[in-house]
Amino acid sequence: MNWNQHLRKWHRTLGPIVLLPLFVTVATGVSYRIAKSWLGLSREQIHLLMSIHEGEYLGQTLEPFYVLLNGLGLLWMLITGGMILFQQIKPFHQIQSLIAQAKSFFQKPSPPPSDQEK
Numbered sequence: 001m002n003w004n005q006h007l008r009k010w011h012r013t014l015g016p017i018v019l020l021p022l023f024v025t026v027a028t029g030v031s032y033r034i035a036k037s038w039l040g041l042s043r044e045q046i047h048l049l050m051s052i053h054e055g056e057y058l059g060q061t062l063e064p065f066y067v068l069l070n071g072l073g074l075l076w077m078l079i080t081g082g083m084i085l086f087q088q089i090k091p092f093h094q095i096q097s098l099i100a101q102a103k104s105f106f107q108k109p110s111p112p113p114s115d116q117e118k
Contacts (some may be wrong), residue, residue: 007083007084008084021066021070021073022074025053025070028049028050028052028053031049054067
């Protein structure tokens with residue numbers, strides 16, 4: 001099994017696990033902002049949304065872990081998903097050759113040897 005297959009396997013395995021916490025975070029965060037800005041509700045009226053958004057219902061001990069794992073889960077899914085997408089758009093070896101071509105294009109040509117060096 002090559003690294004592309006491992007990457008896809010881990011992305012596919014962790015995706016369903018991080019889906020619900022990320023969905024809850026996005027839904028409560030957007031709802032909070034819309035309720036506050038567009039509907040004119042006060043912070044006290046919509047504090048429940050922010051409590052759910054931040055994981056306050058887990059208590060002071062688990063709340064930081066929820067936030068940390070939620071953030072790491074989001075980063076993992078973005079990075080691995082981007083890598084998988086990148087592989088689908090352009091195979092890796094073609095991109096490497098394009099990078100090598102670009103480097104050679106932008107390198108300054110070396111000056112011809114002077115008469116003294118001959």
